[in-house]
Amino acid sequence: MEKQQFSVGDSSGETSETKKSECTEEKFVWPWVGLVANIQTEVDKTGRRVGRSGSTFRDELIEKGFDPTRVQPIWNFKGHSGFALVEFTRDIKGFENAMNFERSYKSDGHGKKDWEKGVHLRDDDKPYGWVCREEDYNRGGIVGKNVKKKRDLKTLSQLQEEEERKMVQLVENMSQSIEMKIISKQELEHKVDETSRVLESVELHNYQLNETYKQEVEKMHANLQGLYQQILVGHDKSMSDLETEREKLENRARQIYINEAGMEKSRLEIEMNQKAMMEQNEANMEAMKLAEKHQKEKEKLHEKIMEMEAKLNETQELELEIEKLKGSTNVMKHMAGSDGDAELMEKMVKTQMELEARETALHDKIMAVTQKERMANDEYQEARKEMIQLWKENEDLVSGEKIRVKTMGHLDTKPFVLAVKKKLRCSEARAGLKAMELCSFWEGQIGNVHWHPFKVDESDGIAKLVVHKNDLKLVMLKSDYGEELYNEVVRAKVEIVEYNPSGGYVVSEMWNLEKNRKATMEEGTDVMLKMRKKLVAMKNKRKRR
Template sequence: MGSSATASDDSDVSDTEMEDSVEEAYKELKSGKHHVRLWDGTFTCPYCPKKKKQNYQYKDLLQHASGVGKSSSDKRSVKQKTEHLALARFLEKDLPDGVGTSKPAGEGDGVSVGAGTGTGAGESKGNAPVVSCDNDDKFVWPWIGIVVNLPTTQTEDGRYAGGSGSKLRDELIRRGFNPTRVRPLWNYRGHSGCAVVEFNKGWPGFHNALSFERAYEADRHGKKDWYAKNDEKSGIYGWVARGDDYNLTNIVGEHLRKIGDLKSISEIMEEEARKQDKLVSNLTNIIEVKNKHLEEMAVKCRETTNSIEVLMAENDKLHQTYNEEIKKIQSSSRDHLQRIFNDHEKIKSQLESQKKELELRGVELEKREADNDSERKKLAEELEENSIRNSSLEMAALAQKKADEKVLKLAGDQKRQKEELHNRIIQLEKKLDAKQALELEIERLRGSLNVMKHMGDDDLEVLQKVEAIHKELREKEGEYEDLDALNQTLIIKERKCNDELQEARKELISGLKEIPNRSSISVKRMGELDGKPFLEAMKRKYREEEAEDRAMELCSLWEEYLKDPDWHPFKVTMVDGKHKELIDDEDEKLKGLRKEMSEDVYKSVTNALIEINEYNPSGRYITSELWNYEEGKRARLKEGVDVLLSHWRRKKRLIEMD
């Protein structure tokens, strides 16, 4: 039944689907999801985990993959065939030489990574432990490597000396293991021949540590080789520190217990998961508070919008009423002017027709004058009458001219009235807006008055008091706005003056650095470690030639401690009712320093710590400051300027003397 079902499934799969499955499996192999090449140079089939034989040579694995992929047996499923065909393609295209060398993890050794949580910014594929590593194994955390059998030489006084840790660190970096620090271990006899190699705390550091261990195991210089009793030991041996190393009673175990803890991969991942869950919970609470605030603001916004819409509707109605009245006034004025012009035209046409008639009659009278005297007399009489009529016509023309001028004046007056009416409309609109604001204030006062009616019979007196209070409040608000504007101006001027003073202080510090100065006012490097106590302490333990090197090495080590932001040996206590940070005397590093070295060395380190915490707590680097060495405090700008002027006067006197 099973074989027939498999054969039926194989027959249903087309060549295109088969090729797509092979391509998908091939991409997974290229991305490193399955590991093929082992650390010792042999190969394994990731699709046959239950098979007894797990280590293949390159040719044997290629033959195995090709045989399974091209098999015509019904016992093989389509998935098995496509996966082995993809493996054969991967071996032929991406691993044609089949040479397995000892490389650091992440450089083609086929070590895959599981899905885990990242431990810091910038971690990509190396953010989870290696699959081949047991998550319950106990490791020293932060990740520590151990190197033993380091070459040492015996000095004349019987002590042992060895190479510096920085040289071995550079060698390991060159080999691609990327350690952060190498610390040689010293005992009462000098260099112990052992050192610890520190890696980054994140998963990339863990991968580098395992690569470091595998490289030494591949060269037969691993932990098992070191503890083997039948071989002669030569060269450097190295491995990653685990639980058995942590519990050793020698100098290595003591140092591991001092600088690290014993944790398993599972514990570290659980701790990271707890931190992630706590962060998500805090962010969820913040989002809920913000959403509630947003909903409240939305309700207020809707209420304000509704009130504004009501006011806008009322304003539109008033504007519409005023526009209609203005249109009526303009229409009536146009009709009145039109009637005046029509009457003027009628009178003018009548006068023109009468004038023409009189002229014709004058011509006829002149003709009749030549006929007889009687007619001449009549003509004279008619001429006199005609002249009288002409004079009356001229008077009528003057009256018409005056009427025309009056009409033009009326038109001008009408235009001015129109402009005045337009300005009046604008003023009315402004008064309307003010009226609306006043109405709102009146309604509010009416509401207040209704409340005050229940306070007693002296309502008018209470209202007058309220009005007086409102008037005084408006005056106070005006004064407050003026004072606020003045305050803002003064703040801007103060900030500008402070910026100028800071720039002047920086320039003064820069100038004092470049001139010789023997006064008590000078430039001090805040947070710089004083090396004299270290040298004095080393002279008591070593010869003078060796003491200087020892002092420089110890001083540089504590300078690195001072720069470390993770080391904060301070405690907060109440001093004069205020919280103040003081040196924590119970800090392990400081207690060890005071016990092993002198009190002067301890004071040098604590003074540098206090200066860094006061002047540059975030950057943790040395800064320059103008300092009064006589009073032991920060110098004022005036004191520095006096020193600079004194130096300038001395220079000037020397130049005048020359």
């Protein structure tokens, strides 16, 4: 950059003082300020002197081309002193404007020398003006005090040295800034490399998960095929055993041919055996059909799962691509912010458009997967409802099984009877009647959707329902009837909140009594096959009789 050169010009004239200044450099008041004297004032009604405002004077100087930043009238205890300070900008342009301001007044015979010679003592109402120097800075009185305020004395050489020092400092700061940006760019490139490695690791992990899933699906298909083969082998063995039995009966019939009673008995046994063979064959055929239907339903369900997994994989791939594009966009933004490359900005815009298109495609795929998942869930819930209805209709067949139908939100009357009997110390009949009334009351409270005696506790990082310790109803129940009845009411209310919070009425659910949780469809299917075998066995037993 070019150095600023300050030139005073011929403002001082060829006097003895000018010759002396050639040996001693002249000092100016800095920031640049001019002094205007002989400003006309008048006395107002209050007895104070007033004159033109600083803004009006400043506008006049601006019209003359001196561009002052502010004109500050000097006031004393009598009012306007007739002096004003004219402030200019701190740069070389401000110095040039200040010197032009001084030359203008000097050429008109109203410079500093004219003022000091006493020209103003004549009948002259025009102002005098000049640029403040050392003698103005050291002046006494109100004028010198205002000139000194927040200002200093400096030579042009000193100002030039300061400008050069500031320039050197600016260059050093810019160099440090450039070095910092280079370091930041290197760090961003390092982060991009790390992000790329992480994405590659995620892609590899996703590939391994897909391979594991395919292997598990193949293993499941193999197990189903083996089960189907076992059913066929069992059917063939049953037919072979029946055929062997039939041959034995026929041999026996031939042996007792001469005995009519024995022949009749053999004939009846043969007929019963043939009927049993036919019934067994029908039962086996139905079992095979049921197994085939169960296998087809499982295959259909697994096809839907595979399809949803494929959609999920596509979604994950899109998410990875979107993350890559976002990472590229962020890097481009940082790089564009550092040097403003137009080609890089255009590339960033294209990347942003591609990112928006990817996000739109991802949203469409997520919506499709969600819709299919909802349809599969509806089918699953419908099948579960049918299975629960079958359970209710055949309670005697599943009495010994661990999978049963449980009524969620239903109160057990035993704790009520024991609690009432313990509190009232009355007869069995009266305790039972009071317990029924109390149980009916709390069934109504459990079904009341507006009563919610719980709060969510996340103290251990897992959200779970806990009972409000200060719930008035539960506090009174526990105080009147004890801990056991309190726990029974809380259990029923928790089940209602979990399984039917909006309706508030009891619902049926297929339950695993052994593990105290909701039973799966596979567990229910296994019990259904057992139910089928019992039905076939009971039917065969009745026919034999």
